[in-house]
Amino acid sequence: MTQPSYTRGRQDRPLLTQTIGQAFDATVARLGEQEALVARHQRLRYSWRQLAEQVESCARALMALGIETGDRVGIWAPNCAQWCILQVATAKVGAILVNVNPAYRVGELEYVLRQSGCSWLVCADAFKHSDYHAMAQALVPELATAAPGQISSAALPALRGVVSLANDPPAGFLPWEALATWGMSVSREACTARQNSLHFDQPVNIQYTSGTTGAPKGATLSHYNILNNGFMVGASLGLTAHDRMVIPVPLYHCFGMVMGNLGCITHGTTMIYPGDGFDAELALRAVAEERGTILYGVPTMFIAMLDHPARQRMDLSSLRSGIMAGATCPIEVMRRVIDQMHMAQVQIAYGMTETSPVSLQTGPDDDLELRVTTVGRTQPQLESKIIDPQGATVARGETGELCTRGYSVMLGYWDNPEATASAIDAAGWMHSGDLAVMDEAGYVRIVGRNKDMIIRGGENIYPREIEEFFYTHPAVADAQVIGIPCSRYGEDIVAWVKLHPGHQATAEELQAWCKSRIAHYKVPRHIRFVDEFPMTVTGKVQKFRMREISVAELGRVE
Incomplete structure (x- = not known):
């Protein structure tokens, strides 16, 4: 008799019953002087003991900023030593770290910060073509005149402050280097007491997945x-x-x-x-x-x-x-x-x-x-x-x-x-x-x-989100987005676009419009203008036919 498609993984490897902070401390105690973290582009090297000192300083600063257990703290930055330090520090004080994709533009940033109710945001100054300072200022103009921790934002009512990883950020941003001074007002004992009050089933991280209904959802871990x-x-x-x-x-x-x-x-x-x-x-x-x-x-x-x-x-x-x-x-x-x-x-x-x-x-x-x-x-x-x-x-x-x-x-x-x-x-x-x-x-x-998700270079992309974004363009009447095979990225994005009568747009114009508003990996590489989409007799769009046609026209793209 054929077995059912059910399996249970091995049971001889026990699960950890610690918080992240406790597990980190145990490793520090065991390996103190051994190298823990190397951020080559920053020329930073930390032993486990040195990394623990950085984490504790950051954790005490978070408490000094008024961050309580369960508060959400966003991180909007590319890979860097501070990312790791903040990850462990937020876990030690019971805050929930909210991962913000470094490719996000203003609208995507606003959605994530508002939906999660972030009280603080930690951001880099810039990365690739993104000016994080400028986008934060555009979203929160109150930054320029607010004292650290006293933002009153119309767009983001829960947001209290923004920390910049830059040494000399614009007015209103609290420099990362200043956190050490803030942390001195909170004792080591108070920080330890906060960590000891936590339990391992508490939420510690929110990661946003592209949404099948047009808006990302925050997976809470x-x-x-x-x-x-x-x-x-x-x-x-x-x-x-x-x-x-x-x-x-x-x-x-x-x-x-x-x-x-x-x-x-x-x-x-x-x-x-x-x-x-x-x-x-x-x-x-x-x-x-x-x-x-x-x-x-x-x-x-x-x-x-x-x-x-x-x-x-x-x-x-x-x-x-x-x-x-x-x-x-x-x-x-x-x-x-x-x-x-x-x-x-x-x-x-x-x-x-x-x-x-x-x-x-x-x-x-x-x-x-x-x-x-x-x-x-x-x-x-x-x-x-x-x-x-x-x-x-x-x-x-x-x-x-x-x-x-x-x-x-x-x-x-x-x-x-x-x-x-x-x-x-x-x-x-x-x-x-x-x-x-x-x-x-x-x-x-x-x-x-059985979902229409596209996986492009490891990024999960849901067509519905891009389709609903296209609807905000004045020339676009309808859009359908699919993935086709790509030798470089696994899959790449094709948008079939139907324009409003009397409107005109080129593929280059729509791509340029996308690039300034959504993350680069969501921008369709190919845009096909059509008058109609392949449909079933009941009026449902046949995306499999769109894929077949696109592959026949484009082949396997590089």
Whole structure:
């Protein structure tokens, strides 16, 4: 008789029953003088003891700013040492860190800060083409005349202040360097007492996922959720205090802050940031010069590193393992990573923000075929099942929707009980929206998505959000957005646009309009102007036909 598509991960690896602050303190006590964090682009290096001093100073400053348990604190910055320091400091004082995508523009920033009710925002001065100071000033003009912590914003009534990572920010911003002075007004004992008042089931992080209904939803995660997920991912990699992890993936994603930072903190592994954003040469150089043993990335990043002319001059022999996640890995890429980057034990991980993120993972001994055709087996202390549209578990080998249950499932979407109820059923199963098949050995293969989500270079993009954005353009009557295969990013975005009668617009004009208003990775690479969309007889848009037509016209884009 065929088994049902249900598996339970191994149970012999106990879950951690600590807060993030407690786990961090335990590692500091064990490894004090060993190197903890290297931010190469900032020329900063901290031992665990030195990092703990920075974290405590920041935590005391947060308390001095009036931040209470449960208050939300936003971080809007690329990868940097302060990101890690703030992540641990907010956890120690019971604040909820709100990850703001560094690519967000003013409208997206306003939505996230208002929806989460952020009381403070910590921001960089600029990154790539984004001027964070200018956008914050445009959104909160009251900044210019407000004393630190005394903003009264019409747009963001909960916001009290903005901290800048710059040394000399404009008026109204509190410089990061000034936090140390603020923190001196709060005793070490008071900070310790605050940390001791916390428990591991409390929320500690909100991460916004692109919304199927046009607005992002804030996945709310607890200490228990993300600390254990980082620990379990690291355990599968065999992380130890002798490992040095190179982290070129963004910290605002679970990939960076959970699988990276928390995976390292729970195992005492050194965290290495090659740069503020991904750069293939900087990542390779970090591995070679820091003797990195673990390397993270999405397939796009590994392709860029493999193809970079500097790779052959770099000594990557220290590498042994890492994780490739965010999109399907082509078999030739996996072979090259193993052969040319010395990553014999590289693993594949699958998950979603709502599950902290990893729920399935290949193992270090899985053969090449399993690592390129599946996303592995159910992680320890979790359950997986694959169901049909009626909710019944399908037989092994049959296709259905993948669901996850266990410690990693989020607390819910912030202030959105309806969306939470539609994602997590009454039995506690998180519905992924991904179509999958489970084999007899419990390995899962992702075969499609019953949601229209596009995964571009590791970024989850929901077409509905972009479509509703297009409706705000005066010339656009309707828009439908799809993903098509792309050799560089896994998928790329195509928008089919119908204009209002009498209106004109070019693809270049619409793309330029998008670039100034939404994150760069959401901007459609291709725009096709149409008078009608392929429709069913009942009037539903046939996106599969749109994909077929777009692929026939464009082919597999580079």
